[in-house]
Amino acid sequence: MKIAFFSCHPYEQPFLEAANSNHRHQLTFLSQQLTPETVPLAAGHQAICVFVNDQLTRPTLQALADQGIRLVALRCTGYNQVDVPTAQQLGIRVLRVPTYSPHAVAEHAVALLMSLNRKTYLAYERTKQNNFTLDGLMGFDLYGKRVGVIGTGKIGAAFSRIMLGFGCHVVAYDKMQSAVLQQLGVEYLPVNELLAKVDVLSLHCPLTPETHHLIDASALALMKPGAYLINTSRGGLLDTPAVLEALQSGHLGALGIDVYELEDDFFFADWSDKYLPDADLNALTHLPNVLVTSHQGFFTQEAMEQIAHTTLNNLTYLEQGQLPQQHLSEDYVVVE
Template sequence: MIATVDINYKCWVYCIKFAAIHQHLFMKILFFSAKPYDIITFNQHNATYGFELEYLETHLGPHIVNAVDEGTYAVCVFVNDNLTGEVIDVLAAKGVKVIALRCAGFNNIDLAAAKKHGITVCRVPAYSPEAVAEHAVAMLLTLNRKTHKAYNRVREQNFSLNGLLGFNMHGKTVGVIATGRIGKAFCKIMLGFGCKVLAFDLYKDQELIAAGVDYISFEEVLQQADIISLHCPLTPESHHLINKETLGLMKHGATLINTSRGALIDTHAVIAALKTGRLAYLGIDVYEQEDRLFFKDLSGSIIEDDTIQRLMSFPNVLVTGHQAFFTEDALAQIAETTLNNIRQLSEGIAPDAAVVVKV
């Protein structure tokens, strides 16, 4: 009798699980800007969700939006997909209910158009903030100690130290612009180096204050910091936050790191600051016009963007191609959070408040 009840219970649990997955079997998610690592990670995590997944390598924009099939439940997009009002109009006509960002930022979406059509926009508000913070530190150390140049030298049997002089991180003043999850992780690492950490944010983090971080005004951070790292979102207010005027407030010979959004920096103003020595080092993982370049292999092409070419010509500039998020841990969190966001929305469950983007 006990064995029969146990078998029946297991069958009942199996049926419940099968039904939960089965309801998603014909619910289609169309991915744009999909790379091989996206496909592998999302396919692995979809095993427990059962969505129908389709992947396109091209970015989403007016040129491809009509390829979206009628009845597609969700489109999943990344940082360089361009969801204008025109694109969203077509998505709505196709029956799309959800725009799922597999990133935190949403400056590339016309939110008013999405609201007009009743399309929900969801995102991944945090995915391994340590991944981005650690990459910012890696860029800083590479620029300072010139390990990238040393690596190439030694491979050519050149063991000279000339031109590789750096400085101690210990005791330097580091300015952090915005102390959300990524900025907070960066602050903790810099405190571990023995740096004095100054921060600017509209909301002061009490844990960071207790750890020794001093919150001061934005202008004071620029004036006092030897190293400045940007960790704020891109909004109309923060567009070109670093410009000719704010660069003029910085110490001569300062270091600037940006792993947030390219348009936080006025690139032409930064080039001018590099030429005068106002900036001694620049590390950027993001770029204003990156949608034309990043996530693509252009090694056999002529890059027509003279600005990025000028930047890369400086020996004291380090550019990486939006790589900061790129760890196994972060990819797993992105996939799991994105699929769970869509599942909850499809079942009428309100996701976490930070997940749904509102106008």
């Protein structure tokens, strides 16, 4: 089967080619993002594969259907970028990668938290200039602090375990409470009660209409002055202007994000020699108590291998018109 990979970066190709050795598909790697205008690049292919910032909107899906393409693989977990009803209407089958080393994202969330707390990013810049003073670098012990986790799926659970290992008191919110985490000492609380109690809040829930702007001005007002906020899940969970206001007023102590609501236009691209036409993102990247990374939480060797393996398996299953037993669940299927 001929497959066009959109938004494909050079660092992905070796993993995809290695995973394809057992499938023998014909892979076309395209750097372009999938849009209605770039759909013609998929001409002559039977399937496409897309990433987090490729928007499978109604116009895009219709253009794909007009090309005769009915198979789509997402090489990511989230599928909020897919117009599911339109895909169903057009008979386009869509599968995703439900999990790929939850430790990769969980550990990146911890890295953001630790760097913000101990100011290692500031110390790095100082010592490069031979400034070895400690002024402004004071942090706090994580041991004994209360850490809130919203979303205790695989990634949230991994993050919770790490925080428990630090000696933190972990409190969580999720519609589906984990008995395993409860046995480890995690306490589940209503969202508002959790927000009011935590010293650190880390988000690990999907972006849905219900969770859109979950952290807005009212949620931030409930949080303790000086609390830290970490988001490695989806940018739309944060009301960015409200978060900026809380940072600038001093109410929010620090922010670490690996995702941004409007990241589609900026992340995975080099803007170092161009004006960045996003006032909020510009403000965030220049605040001393903010760390922004460009959606790299997934970016470990183990995760890349798993993503490539699952993606190529999914495409083979789609080609064959059937799913193996372990795929007969909504974990993999977005549109069947």
